[in-house]
Amino acid sequence: MDLNLKGKTAFISGSTSGIGFTTAKTLLEEGVTVYINGRDQLSIEKAVIQLKDEVVGAKVFGLVADFSKFEQVENLIKRLSEIDILINNVGIYSSKSFFETSIETWQEQFQVNLMSGVALSKYYLKGMLDRNWGRILFISSECAYLVPPDMISYSTTKASMHAVSRGLALLTKGTGVTSNVIVPGSTLTKGAKTFLADKAKKYDTSPEAIEKDFFNNDRTSSLLKRFASTDEIATTIAYLCSPLSSATNGSVIKVDGGSSGGIL
Ligand SMILES: NC(=O)c1ccc[n+]([C@@H]2O[C@H](COP(=O)([O-])OP(=O)(O)OC[C@H]3O[C@@H](n4cnc5c(N)ncnc54)[C@H](OP(=O)(O)O)[C@@H]3O)[C@@H](O)[C@H]2O)c1
Structure with a gap:
């Protein structure tokens, strides 16, 4: 399917492996120029080589940034001034009881999972609004709904993303920019x-x-x-990145195999 994405540029946080990596591959197949990201140069180089091997003519580049360190996020923004599509994918978690989870763990998970998306959106949304087109996607989790007792901090960071995304969507009123949340299940x-x-x-x-x-x-x-396979998540992400999804804004789209339940 042609998603009308040729010529667009995307940045995907935390994309040397997993859902981010497969999303990069899917977007490259659609003719998007993709900037992938991870914490070290070596893993980025490996991922770039693999993507170039798998997608003929792939325009893929790597940007090192550890989202637990704010100064590295600032450096990233200096190196990449303009994008059409921002996928806030990076996410870390731990499986521990509430009482054993340190405040530092809460802070780190908020920094990486939530504040990375806040900082990047704060910068890139302006350009998207100026050019009257853009896509911001937040990759949440079924845990935002299920809140497993051993993952309260992670689940809270994911639930917070929904509020940020909805708030940003309100800033896009009447434009060609959208902000949405995708909720993967176990992948x-x-x-x-x-x-x-x-x-x-x-x-x-x-x-x-x-x-x-x-x-x-x-x-x-x-x-x-x-x-779910990473492909099953990435195809939904790619659709929401595309102009075909223009009427979906401020929404939460579940790709969770039905696990989060309910009708909302
Ligand atoms: N997998 C699931 O079952 C599942 C379910 C629901 C939601 N999700 C969400 O989907 C998103 C992707 O998950 P995933 O399971 O595909 O991830 P993953 O396989 O754990 O991938 C980790 C990626 O994140 C990067 N990364 C980790 N910490 C980073 C940091 N501080 N700064 C920058 N990059 C960092 C890693 O890069 P390097 O190691 O190269 O640095 C790697 O590219 C996450 O937000 C996750 O919460 C996943």
Whole structure:
């Protein structure tokens, strides 16, 4: 499908692997110039090489920035002055009880998960409004709805994103700019594969059995009953980046396999 994205430029935070990486690939296939990001030069170079191998003629570049360090975000903005599409994808989490989660962990997760998107939007939204076209996407999580007791800090950062995105959308009234939230459910990234493989080894069973067990016991609300592939998330992100999604603004779009429940 031609998403009418040729000639656009996108930045994706935290995109050397996982959902961000697959989104980069999907946008490159649509003719978008993509700036990927991670914390170190080596992992970025590896990802750029892989994307160039997989997508003929890919216009892909890398920008190092650790979103836990504000000065690195400022440097990134100095190096990339203008983009059409901003995908606030970077996200970190921990699995710990509320009482064991330190205030520093809360602060770090807010810095990386929420403030990265705030800082980048504060800068790039202005240019988008001036040019009367742009897309801002916040990658949230099913945890914003489920709030697992061992992930309260992560879930809170994700829920906050929804308010920021809605607020930004109100600033775009009457323009060609939109701001939306995408809510992935459990997704088969490298991290998830390692989690399944390690647990399978520990309990002397297969990753498939562990996956089944996860959806029977931990994500009981899932209708999909399996991890989504990164492609399944990236295709929805790519559509929302495109001019085809022009009537969707200030919205929350779920790609969570039904896990967050409810009708909203
Ligand atoms: N996977 C899931 O099941 C799932 C479910 C719901 C929502 N989500 C959300 O979807 C988004 C992507 O998740 P994912 O699972 O695809 O991620 P991931 O596989 O864990 O990817 C991590 C990426 O983030 C980068 N990164 C980590 N910390 C960073 C930092 N401080 N500054 C800059 N880059 C950083 C890593 O780069 P380097 O290592 O190269 O530095 C890597 O490119 C996140 O916001 C996550 O919360 C994921």
